[in-house]
Amino acid sequence: MTADPLLLDHWFGKGLTANPDGPALRIGAASWTYRELDRIASAWAAALVEGGRPARVGVLASKSFEAFAGFLAVLYAGAAAVPLGPETPPARNLAVAEAAGIGALICDPAGAPQLPGLLPLLRGAGRVIAPRVDERYRPDNAVPVAEQAAASAPGPAPPPAVVPDAQRSPDDLAYLLFTSGSTGTPKGVPISHRNVCAFLSAITPRYELSPTDVFSQVCEPTFDVSVFETWTCWAAGACLRVLTRLQALDPVRFANNHGVTVWTATPSLVAALQARDLAPPGTLPGIRYTVLAGEPLSVATARYWRRAAPASVVDNLYGPTELTVTCTGYRWPAGEPARWPDSATVPIGEPNTGLDVLLWGGDGRPAEDRGELCVCGPQMFGGYLDPADDHGRFLEHGGRTWYRTGDQVRRDPRDGLVHLGRLDGQVKVRGYRVELAEVERALMRLTGSPASVLLVDRPSGPVLVAFVMAHRPLDLEGARAGLAARLPAYMLPAQLWQVADFPLTASGKVDQRWLVGEAGRLLNSG
Numbered sequence: 001m002t003a004d005p006l007l008l009d010h011w012f013g014k015g016l017t018a019n020p021d022g023p024a025l026r027i028g029a030a031s032w033t034y035r036e037l038d039r040i041a042s043a044w045a046a047a048l049v050e051g052g053r054p055a056r057v058g059v060l061a062s063k064s065f066e067a068f069a070g071f072l073a074v075l076y077a078g079a080a081a082v083p084l085g086p087e088t089p090p091a092r093n094l095a096v097a098e099a100a101g102i103g104a105l106i107c108d109p110a111g112a113p114q115l116p117g118l119l120p121l122l123r124g125a126g127r128v129i130a131p132r133v134d135e136r137y138r139p140d141n142a143v144p145v146a147e148q149a150a151a152s153a154p155g156p157a158p159p160p161a162v163v164p165d166a167q168r169s170p171d172d173l174a175y176l177l178f179t180s181g182s183t184g185t186p187k188g189v190p191i192s193h194r195n196v197c198a199f200l201s202a203i204t205p206r207y208e209l210s211p212t213d214v215f216s217q218v219c220e221p222t223f224d225v226s227v228f229e230t231w232t233c234w235a236a237g238a239c240l241r242v243l244t245r246l247q248a249l250d251p252v253r254f255a256n257n258h259g260v261t262v263w264t265a266t267p268s269l270v271a272a273l274q275a276r277d278l279a280p281p282g283t284l285p286g287i288r289y290t291v292l293a294g295e296p297l298s299v300a301t302a303r304y305w306r307r308a309a310p311a312s313v314v315d316n317l318y319g320p321t322e323l324t325v326t327c328t329g330y331r332w333p334a335g336e337p338a339r340w341p342d343s344a345t346v347p348i349g350e351p352n353t354g355l356d357v358l359l360w361g362g363d364g365r366p367a368e369d370r371g372e373l374c375v376c377g378p379q380m381f382g383g384y385l386d387p388a389d390d391h392g393r394f395l396e397h398g399g400r401t402w403y404r405t406g407d408q409v410r411r412d413p414r415d416g417l418v419h420l421g422r423l424d425g426q427v428k429v430r431g432y433r434v435e436l437a438e439v440e441r442a443l444m445r446l447t448g449s450p451a452s453v454l455l456v457d458r459p460s461g462p463v464l465v466a467f468v469m470a471h472r473p474l475d476l477e478g479a480r481a482g483l484a485a486r487l488p489a490y491m492l493p494a495q496l497w498q499v500a501d502f503p504l505t506a507s508g509k510v511d512q513r514w515l516v517g518e519a520g521r522l523l524n525s526g
Contacts, residue, residue, distance in 0.1 A: 106129045468497070
């Protein structure tokens with residue numbers, strides 16, 4: 001038995017070896033085999049390194065062919081990929097690209113309008129690969145690559161990396177993602193080949209996969225759950241089937257029409273299906289594995305999906321970007337665990353193989369049963385792109401460095417770790433400390449529906465407000481009375497509003513910024 005790869009693109013090489021002429025990627029009616037995708041990525045990589053090997057390459061693409069072939073090409077070129085979202089405001093993409101120090105760009109038609117603004121940042125040779133971009137946006141330094149010619153070129157396949165492995169190291173960066181920063185400036189999270197290979201080595205044994213499997217690809221490339229979708233699929237030689245957002249909201253039709261066997265989603269996305277009952281019991285019989293990640297998963301939502309896909313193993317995965325995609329997991333037990341009320345959240349379970357966890361108490365010492373989750377091991381990144389962002393995020397204990405997640409958990413002897421909410425979800429109202437998660441949980445228990453509690457700044461001072469998502473009529477006055485009976489006055493939302501659906505970001509999470517804006521509008525109109 002050979003050891004797992006230490007370079008990310010070598011996991012694609014496993015799929016290439018196992019299923020060279022099988023489909024690696026399908027988008028709409030188009031399909032590319034492993035052999036074709038390898039040839040195209042190799043040709044693009046050769047173009048990137050011509051005139052000098054770039055250290056970091058921006059991939060300005062949606063869930064398009066350029067996004068997937070481009071990411072692979074960047075790795076083949078011995079560089080680090082920097083995903084940029086075409087729907088992201090240009091000023092934010094510009095700040096990210098400048099901070100990352102990109103030396104080249106790969107662009108698809110959706111990203112083309114932002115291409116001219118990014119060109120001045122390119123360093124060195126400044127290569128641009130934009131095969132389908134309209135001439136209006138394509139710069140003079142765009143590399144003329146013929147992807148179909150590269151795919152159908154005669155002769156043996158090129159080596160799996162344009163830059164020889166001897167010139168690369170597991171400690172080199174594989175990709176660089178940017179997360180929202182508390183200061184308003186995006187924080188760069190560099191992930192090395194060693195980090196992401198440790199993740200894949202830990203996560204792939206959780207599933208019995210083969211080249212006959214079909215993975216749904218739901219998440220945008222700027223969201224690191226897409227790393228799970230793409231590379232777990234390719235490591236098995238399986239087919240990655242890309243969905244549009246509308247298709248993701250109609251899983252029954254898409255999964256059944258395209259033979260999807262592995263489905264990934266955020267809990268918010270499944271909750272949106274649940275609110276409209278778009279996945280009734282037994283309608284997803286072909287799904288073997290369901291992976292839910294990115295935010296807390298309610299028991300009600302997990303039960304809903306489990307009934308819709310009765311043959312599916314449901315995995316609830318947890319992890320911040322800094323710990324490389326996911327670092328713990330909990331597998332939904334067979335049957336219906338009656339001990340959990342619908343309003344509870346599904347446990348996040350046990351740490352991945354190779355990781356150690358520590359619960360850090362509020363008294364500045366390790367805690368046995370409850371505290372801030374700290375993690376140490378090969379999946380932990382080495383620090384933010386800007387060292388100033390490291391402040392307060394690491395803990396030195398027992399001769400080791402631990403990453404402080406900012407998440408409070410408790411240890412359950414039967415279910416492992418249970419997520420209790422964010423430590424930084426604490427706000428102050430009239431001088432009192434309020435944990436938003438506590439108010440949300442109380443509201444969810446009263447209404448049986450997902451809730452989002454926000455602090456909104458007003459001229460008279462900040463006020464708490466709350467949205468509850470439901471399609472059935474809710475007794476909001478009864479909920480107010482119930483909250484008043486459970487919480488002190490300073491913890492009560494000044495306003496409760498019902499919405500049919502929570503708006504979602506491109507990553508499939510609840511769009512908190514939109515909710516804050518809507519709350520301000522409703523307060524002003526009232």
